[in-house]
Amino acid sequence: MGDAKGISKEKGEGKKGGQGGGKTALKIPKGTRDWFGPEALLRDKIFSTLGDIFSRHGAVPLDTPVFELKDILSGKYGEDSKLIYDLADQGGEICALRYDLTVPFARWLAMNSVQQVKRYHIAKVYRRDQPAIARGRMREFYQCDFDIAGEYDPMIPDAEILRIIVEAFTALGLREEVTIKINHRKILDGLFTVAGVPDDKIRTISSAVDKLDKSPWEEVKKEMLEKGLTEEIADQIGKFTKHNGSLEKIIDILRNDEKALKNDKVKQGLDDMEKLVAYTQEFGISDKISFDLALARGLDYYTGVIYEVVIELPSEKSGDTRIGSIAAGGRYDNLVGMYGKKQIPCVGISFGVDRIFTILQKKHEAEKLKPRGADVFIMAFGGKNGLLLPRMAIARTLWDGGVRAEFLAKAKPKLPQQFKAAEDKNIPVAVILGEDELAAGKVRIKILGLPDGHPDKDGRLVERDNLVEEVKKTLTELPTQSTVVVNQ
Amino acid sequence: MGDAKGISKEKGEGKKGGQGGGKTALKIPKGTRDWFGPEALLRDKIFSTLGDIFSRHGAVPLDTPVFELKDILSGKYGEDSKLIYDLADQGGEICALRYDLTVPFARWLAMNSVQQVKRYHIAKVYRRDQPAIARGRMREFYQCDFDIAGEYDPMIPDAEILRIIVEAFTALGLREEVTIKINHRKILDGLFTVAGVPDDKIRTISSAVDKLDKSPWEEVKKEMLEKGLTEEIADQIGKFTKHNGSLEKIIDILRNDEKALKNDKVKQGLDDMEKLVAYTQEFGISDKISFDLALARGLDYYTGVIYEVVIELPSEKSGDTRIGSIAAGGRYDNLVGMYGKKQIPCVGISFGVDRIFTILQKKHEAEKLKPRGADVFIMAFGGKNGLLLPRMAIARTLWDGGVRAEFLAKAKPKLPQQFKAAEDKNIPVAVILGEDELAAGKVRIKILGLPDGHPDKDGRLVERDNLVEEVKKTLTELPTQSTVVVNQ
Structure with a gap:
């Protein structure tokens, strides 16, 4: 840019960090920044x-x-x-x-x-x-x-x-x-x-x-x-x-x-x-x-x-x-x-x-740009031990299928906590596990953030064995969110 | 990686560049590299x-x-x-x-x-x-x-x-x-x-x-x-x-x-x-x-x-x-x-x-990875002043249409020189201009590197006005080159 004029030397610069108490001064170098x-x-x-x-x-x-x-x-x-x-x-x-x-x-x-x-x-x-x-x-x-x-x-x-x-x-x-x-x-x-x-x-x-x-x-x-x-x-x-x-x-x-x-x-x-x-x-x-x-x-x-x-x-x-x-x-x-x-x-x-x-x-x-975490959030609805191992197994299936997926890293998370985590990360789809449904070989796919009364509001039960293709299908059918950018 | 053991101090290091004659030593710092x-x-x-x-x-x-x-x-x-x-x-x-x-x-x-x-x-x-x-x-x-x-x-x-x-x-x-x-x-x-x-x-x-x-x-x-x-x-x-x-x-x-x-x-x-x-x-x-x-x-x-x-x-x-x-x-x-x-x-x-x-x-x-320049190389076949301005005009059309295109930056390039430039850059398609064809509003699209006797070997004449769509069509019909990676 060639417009740099004059060297900077300011008050306070040149001191060697340390604000007493042995703690490190929490700063980044002058004129630099983080990107996030x-x-x-x-x-x-x-x-x-x-x-x-x-x-x-x-x-x-x-x-x-x-x-x-x-x-x-x-x-x-x-x-x-x-x-x-x-x-x-x-x-x-x-x-x-x-x-x-x-x-x-x-x-x-x-x-x-x-x-x-x-x-x-x-x-x-x-x-x-x-x-x-x-x-x-x-x-x-x-x-x-x-x-x-x-x-x-x-x-x-x-x-x-x-x-x-x-x-x-x-x-x-x-x-x-x-x-x-x-x-x-x-x-x-x-x-x-x-x-x-x-x-x-x-x-x-x-x-x-x-x-x-x-x-x-x-x-x-x-x-x-x-x-x-x-x-x-x-x-x-x-x-x-x-x-x-x-x-x-x-x-x-x-x-x-x-x-x-x-x-x-x-x-x-x-x-x-x-x-x-x-x-x-x-x-x-x-x-x-x-x-x-x-x-x-x-x-x-x-x-x-x-x-x-x-x-x-x-x-x-x-x-x-x-x-x-x-x-x-x-x-x-x-x-x-x-x-x-x-x-x-x-x-x-x-x-x-x-x-x-x-x-x-x-x-x-x-x-206009809003970072998105994964595409799918895997949640447990009740169930023994918070269905942690089944959530992990479902995550493995989705990852193996190339689906961007997350779950809450807690042993027994509450449902609202899981919804909030998905919302905070701007994740559009939930896969919800229930004990009875799992026993029947089924899981629920639900598009998040649909208005009350929307016909798909409650999501749909799918065969666990078809989960990857069903999730991919759901992801192509999402309401457009033109301002969301996936981080990749 | 945590496996660093011992500080390096070697013969020859520490000298302040300069191999005499005022010329700069042409090196990069030890332990660094360029990527290309x-x-x-x-x-x-x-x-x-x-x-x-x-x-x-x-x-x-x-x-x-x-x-x-x-x-x-x-x-x-x-x-x-x-x-x-x-x-x-x-x-x-x-x-x-x-x-x-x-x-x-x-x-x-x-x-x-x-x-x-x-x-x-x-x-x-x-x-x-x-x-x-x-x-x-x-x-x-x-x-x-x-x-x-x-x-x-x-x-x-x-x-x-x-x-x-x-x-x-x-x-x-x-x-x-x-x-x-x-x-x-x-x-x-x-x-x-x-x-x-x-x-x-x-x-x-x-x-x-x-x-x-x-x-x-x-x-x-x-x-x-x-x-x-x-x-x-x-x-x-x-x-x-x-x-x-x-x-x-x-x-x-x-x-x-x-x-x-x-x-x-x-x-x-x-x-x-x-x-x-x-x-x-x-x-x-x-x-x-x-x-x-x-x-x-x-x-x-x-x-x-x-x-x-x-x-x-x-x-x-x-x-x-x-x-x-x-x-x-x-x-x-x-x-x-x-x-x-x-x-x-x-x-x-x-x-x-x-x-x-x-x-x-x-x-x-x-x-297995071979860098490719643009997708299209614009060439002049004869013509007054090497058809430089028409080549520029065609480049503009292609760039405006989002097509990756280059031409040889010479006023009067020889045809073999242009083919060689396209080959060196691994460019798959040529758009070839001739004076008479230009006068008739036409240009030739040719897939490069086809074997002799191939039915498309000589390419095809298209309307200049349809150039962008015709080129895009040609690019989707290329013989697969699985090992070529486009630089983007």
Whole structure:
């Protein structure tokens, strides 16, 4: 996400747990969270939505270790490197938690000399940033990355990534709300040069420009002056970074800027962006794209197009809206080569799942998801010793038949207690055992939660020997509960 | 898995990367690995097999942060605590990577005052142990945990855990090969007391006994003497730890040992184990259980039954078999209370997925899984400009229709190159575009890999407007390829 600014050190941090009395402080690390219940279901729904789209484009999954050798991560993240979590030196290799999924992907490509691949990776990454939990900014958070590696013709994979972004937000129900801001590192760097920025200051000035989405121009300008630019050069930058609009509009502005056009990088970037005009039209996504010359992206490794997906969010405090970034990426053609192997051009996108989660949660999507325990609850109605062994035998039969089944782990449970347990777990069907019925080789199947007077309210007696098929039949006949999600 | 012995410090470790020339050493941290291709598919198959079984028993998923406050982990793992990975102190809280999934679960229960839950958790854990990759022992490895928390009647949840173990290995095709070794901490501790071990030495002597599956008796005895036992007491321990067999057999031996029966803990443990006789019979799993008085388990937190699933594996060197542990767990009634909250009794099982993976891989299960890219490859047969824009338009149509589709990201690809790309990605169907056919509103659908002379070998022309439904129809009519797994 690249928007991490400043290291966190707060009051109370750094103390070594212990609230007296020898008891352990009952907390989780700052900026981390547990996932359970409806929230875990909503998160998993986001994962499966994105995973399905990645798979629709032919991608295969890759999983890498949560930590890498520190050297692998060094020199890849610019000013944000200070946010990397280091492992303690306990007498072995020097390691650090991954900061994103892109660098591990590049390391994997280089290590295995992979020439071409479409891979996706859904996993946690780590940034020692100041958490802003209401906005979904955490220290441990999920990213969903899709990347295309390999030598292809210009801008075709890049356009496919843009298409995937639109497909993803369409599937998540956010197509209308999002905009893809796009820029090109070569155009940006060329324009910096044209404005008079010396080569060795381009990356650090780019970092300053990257803050324009959050800070006013005056503040960014101040940072540029502190970084050694003259006022005149800074103002030149201020002029061109104001432009944004459709691909055609910005291409037109640049094509008419003679001074800019003399710069080779600007020209190369423009050639790329012109190809995008046709490709995004064929893919039906040009309405979602805004060419924004102020978009810089903080990371060092981008070499071509860069993009950021923004969404208008209501601000908690003022009631107006603020713009948040919920996915970002770009082309990075030199990263794999940094590991001393053959260069492999890459382009990709990283979805900030925790932020998407926070937005969908505010739209009450989580409330619609209700975790369900098993499908069947086995109950005893009276009977000797609470019919514990028969309940176990019935459970075995159902499990063997692949039916999701539970029973109350008590020797002599009362009937209301069993109904309550089934209700608490949102279980739709009961199998009820009675001593006489068992003796006759029968058990009762009952759909739970039917209204009084419903013809099936009392359930039906079935042969114990046919239990599995009878239960499966009942499960297909349930009244629809569109909001219930089974946990699997 | 609790079998971690000794910290690793080897030659070459501790050097700070860098092989000269400023290039980054291209390695991953020792004891870690990437997952990709058929191996990732086999691993995911293990995950889904286990996840389905957990869900069949009504469990819901929980996900916790990969690191915890160091204090949360302290004092839970006995001698193995030295294997915990610490995060560097970078000026915030003191944290460490999780060592297992049990302690985070207990922390979550305590923090949220959860009284009852069946939860499962499939995630990576971290141990700074000496890796043995051929045996599947890694520093970063997956565990799949299922636990039942809550006040229930004795041994009912414990028996369900044993049932889940058997269901899991049945589903993984390993039922015949595995045995569940079981013991009871109360019986073991009681027998230590009866043998004359002082109370303050019970845990450390238990740790020594835990090594009996890997070390000869003489070595374990030597460790006990070093830990301060007399030869006589050690020999007493040697006598009872020899017993193993069916639940009934060992219960019988203990019931006839007057000296042992005078110990309250032994009696309580025996009452528990007697209940298991009936419960495991109802669950149809008693043939897989071996009561083994030498089973001790290294971890501090167990309070009741403990178990370990062992499998006979052919040894790489000698050709004979060795016993490996592939799942383990037990009852831990006091762990949640260690966080200063109400006690919540728990029992659970942890599957060592990486070891199970290694065993299944040796059975060539991975070879049967072949990753597939998309379902459809869009190709151009001649045509102006390689029909790039029409290929993009067709891709858009297919993606919009939910069809998994790819095309070669080249402006003017040769036909053989496109066929090869489809073959490399194991894609079963081609949609082939020709200029004249496109002009007539038609495209060709062709099943790839059909033998010469097959009536459908040349495919069929369809209306472009009906493409999505025609492609979907073709996909349902494919010759079965039982070994191909789609990546989703």
